[in-house]
Amino acid sequence: MNASQQEQSVGIVKPERYHFDDALTLRSGKVLASFDLMVETYGELNAERSNAVLICHALSGDHHAAGYHSENDSKPGWWDSCIGPGKAIDTNKFFVVCLNNLGGCAGSTGPTSINPETGKHYGPDFPIVTVRDWVKSQVMLADRLGIEKWAAVVGGSLGGMQVLRWTISYPERLDHAVVIAAAPKLSAQNIAFNEVARHSITSDPNFHGGYYLEHGTTPKQGLKLARMVGHITYLSDSAMRAKFGKDLSHFGANFGRDLRSGTLSFGYNVDFEVESYLRYQGERFSENFDANTYLLMTKALDYFDPSVDYGGDLSKAFANSDCKFMLMSFSTDWRFPPERSREIVEHLLQAKRQVTYLEIEADAGHDAFLLPIPRYIRAFSAYMNRIHRELTANAS
Amino acid sequence: MNASQQEQSVGIVKPERYHFDDALTLRSGKVLASFDLMVETYGELNAERSNAVLICHALSGDHHAAGYHSENDSKPGWWDSCIGPGKAIDTNKFFVVCLNNLGGCAGSTGPTSINPETGKHYGPDFPIVTVRDWVKSQVMLADRLGIEKWAAVVGGSLGGMQVLRWTISYPERLDHAVVIAAAPKLSAQNIAFNEVARHSITSDPNFHGGYYLEHGTTPKQGLKLARMVGHITYLSDSAMRAKFGKDLSHFGANFGRDLRSGTLSFGYNVDFEVESYLRYQGERFSENFDANTYLLMTKALDYFDPSVDYGGDLSKAFANSDCKFMLMSFSTDWRFPPERSREIVEHLLQAKRQVTYLEIEADAGHDAFLLPIPRYIRAFSAYMNRIHRELTANAS
Numbered sequence: 001m002n003a004s005q006q007e008q009s010v011g012i013v014k015p016e017r018y019h020f021d022d023a024l025t026l027r028s029g030k031v032l033a034s035f036d037l038m039v040e041t042y043g044e045l046n047a048e049r050s051n052a053v054l055i056c057h058a059l060s061g062d063h064h065a066a067g068y069h070s071e072n073d074s075k076p077g078w079w080d081s082c083i084g085p086g087k088a089i090d091t092n093k094f095f096v097v098c099l100n101n102l103g104g105c106a107g108s109t110g111p112t113s114i115n116p117e118t119g120k121h122y123g124p125d126f127p128i129v130t131v132r133d134w135v136k137s138q139v140m141l142a143d144r145l146g147i148e149k150w151a152a153v154v155g156g157s158l159g160g161m162q163v164l165r166w167t168i169s170y171p172e173r174l175d176h177a178v179v180i181a182a183a184p185k186l187s188a189q190n191i192a193f194n195e196v197a198r199h200s201i202t203s204d205p206n207f208h209g210g211y212y213l214e215h216g217t218t219p220k221q222g223l224k225l226a227r228m229v230g231h232i233t234y235l236s237d238s239a240m241r242a243k244f245g246k247d248l249s250h251f252g253a254n255f256g257r258d259l260r261s262g263t264l265s266f267g268y269n270v271d272f273e274v275e276s277y278l279r280y281q282g283e284r285f286s287e288n289f290d291a292n293t294y295l296l297m298t299k300a301l302d303y304f305d306p307s308v309d310y311g312g313d314l315s316k317a318f319a320n321s322d323c324k325f326m327l328m329s330f331s332t333d334w335r336f337p338p339e340r341s342r343e344i345v346e347h348l349l350q351a352k353r354q355v356t357y358l359e360i361e362a363d364a365g366h367d368a369f370l371l372p373i374p375r376y377i378r379a380f381s382a383y384m385n386r387i388h389r390e391l392t393a394n395a396s
Numbered sequence: 397m398n399a400s401q402q403e404q405s406v407g408i409v410k411p412e413r414y415h416f417d418d419a420l421t422l423r424s425g426k427v428l429a430s431f432d433l434m435v436e437t438y439g440e441l442n443a444e445r446s447n448a449v450l451i452c453h454a455l456s457g458d459h460h461a462a463g464y465h466s467e468n469d470s471k472p473g474w475w476d477s478c479i480g481p482g483k484a485i486d487t488n489k490f491f492v493v494c495l496n497n498l499g500g501c502a503g504s505t506g507p508t509s510i511n512p513e514t515g516k517h518y519g520p521d522f523p524i525v526t527v528r529d530w531v532k533s534q535v536m537l538a539d540r541l542g543i544e545k546w547a548a549v550v551g552g553s554l555g556g557m558q559v560l561r562w563t564i565s566y567p568e569r570l571d572h573a574v575v576i577a578a579a580p581k582l583s584a585q586n587i588a589f590n591e592v593a594r595h596s597i598t599s600d601p602n603f604h605g606g607y608y609l610e611h612g613t614t615p616k617q618g619l620k621l622a623r624m625v626g627h628i629t630y631l632s633d634s635a636m637r638a639k640f641g642k643d644l645s646h647f648g649a650n651f652g653r654d655l656r657s658g659t660l661s662f663g664y665n666v667d668f669e670v671e672s673y674l675r676y677q678g679e680r681f682s683e684n685f686d687a688n689t690y691l692l693m694t695k696a697l698d699y700f701d702p703s704v705d706y707g708g709d710l711s712k713a714f715a716n717s718d719c720k721f722m723l724m725s726f727s728t729d730w731r732f733p734p735e736r737s738r739e740i741v742e743h744l745l746q747a748k749r750q751v752t753y754l755e756i757e758a759d760a761g762h763d764a765f766l767l768p769i770p771r772y773i774r775a776f777s778a779y780m781n782r783i784h785r786e787l788t789a790n791a792s
Contacts, residue, residue, distance in 0.1 A: 027662075028660075028662035029662075030662075124664075127662070128662045128663065187633055187636070187637065188633070188636035188637050188639070188640045188668070188670045189628060189631075189633040189636050191668050191670050191671065192624075192628045192636065192670050192671070192674055193628060195624070195668075195670070195671040195674055195675075196621065196624045196625050196628065196674070198664060199620075199621060199624065199675070199678075200596065200621055202664060203617045203620075203621065205601055221599045224595075224599075225592065225595060225596055225599065225621070228588075228591070228592045228595065229592050229625060232585060232588045232589060232592065235585075237583050237584070237585040240583070240584035240585050240588065241583065241584050243584070244584045264424075264699055266423075266424035266425075266426075266523070266524045267524065268520075268594060268598060268691055268695070271695075271698065271699075272584070272587050272591075272698065274584045274587050274588050274591070275587065275588070275591040278588055278591055278592070279591075279595070282595075295664055299664070299667075302667065302668065303660055303667075334730075
């Protein structure tokens, strides 16, 4: 962390572990008798306890959304671009809460935790949790923190799906829902990519039916491959072109935006920068993430469909969603493209909800929601400021 | 083969093996001292030897483009929808030639062949061949068949890239180039998907550095996964929705086009039809295709870039391409979308070439070029008829 990083940063943060002894009955019918949630908070809860913002994370996220864990930390939390003093989610104004979801691998109870019933790692015996289960556990956390109503629940991608679930199951407990780069449910293509990722993990000989920790190993190759596939779907074709189309070939690019030069390996090693980039991303991820958690997260995505209890009619699901909605999508996101956000908007309008929607021109694909794209940050900031003005007006 | 199949079919066909003792120097600098090509032909070569059409196959294709190998054959060749009496490439009018490309695994010399120098399978020692090398070997085949000039060279996808190479390297040897669902070169995203496929194969513990046949095994899981990824890119999102969005869920679809019903497995087995479909496709492919060939084919795709010898300017590559061009693309093809075909068209126009271009509305994604889509077949037939009328006019 250097001086300029410090200025708009929440600084050094310390995660806290919250233990829950209340049994949690999951969507699958299984019961977690007790569980832990790892939580970070930024900013101060006001006297009215009205300025709390919950951040829901996506597939590979965790509770560490902003700031640094130590002076020597080179990288801040995953949404540091949007959370901090003066940033879109301004920690001078809001009390920001972020947790590692159940089933995660960053400290909350999940497959890598010790199953109290067996004394061994849960591994594949950790029950599959759904978006609904996560939100249920987030409600328990809100109760623990004494937050009756969130000023806003905010999330991108799978995080946005959790926000939608909040508005349907607990409409009385949030004022605003900020849903970014999400979808009302997965497309067949989305599920297909998840299935490839899962198959890649489960067919790794080191997977051992999910009991790899008991075997002293991890399905690293499978997880690496799963992440490589995932990564392609997070980046747009144009972002890849911008990233790898110039100067980045291993051979130097002779022809401007051309990916290749005269020299090719004529072997199966890396010829193009995009190949080594993907390998590197996959490799790094496979060293830091748990394969069973990855499986579980992709299933939570596949299973998400809040319309299912309403005969497939999403607008009926929103019948009691009294909060105000802000949706944002990104032009080159082909994982959850703008059409998917517009579907949600359509159903919200049918349900006569208050909704603001913004489609942002951005090259970065699905990953855009994590990046400091000026128009995105301006719109996000403006909306969060409006929330804060409402708070102040209500208080006075 | 039933009666209705017989009517517009070339019927029972027999592949022929052509042996070449002339050394072939490849783009990589390596030399194949001798090689075989497996070839099928349909229809009759006319007296003027002017009605020959060459079919170039794509990644997983082979010489068996039309007809059946026996009475009991349940499936015809891979492009039977377009080749046969009365079909787009009418075998009553044309003498159609299709070969298995060098490096293939359907009889032409490739990684599964015995290396005469070692007496063992080539395996990974089979040299990487490029589109240019394939076309070079196709010229040798044309010479052998006594075909000085093709009435047309025709191909879809990677096959279309071979057609482009013909027009650049051997412009005097074809009258028409029919290029379907192709691209002037791969995008970074295309390469990324190929890299995932390759990584999936090479990281399979049964790969043994490519010498799996010597180990009495095959990297089946890796190849299966590679094909699953590939398959997603061949299908459009809308085709997947049409295929799996209705009635096909393993649980029956309660909600019309909804993918899922109330019953979920809450496990890592198949929940959605698209998952079992992909697994099945991958499984079947991995039993019938050679992994080293798959690696080689994806590299040929990655390496394709005919502009490379012309300072990156594709229009200069076409400076001497005197044939007439017909390009077709499909609206939902996201592997090689219409934009990529339009790029080729632009460069052809800059080079002042004669070019016809048709963009076809079709739901099927990249796979559309293999399907009997009415507008496609009508356009394709009309163009091939024009070629035949020219032939007849020239002869009279």
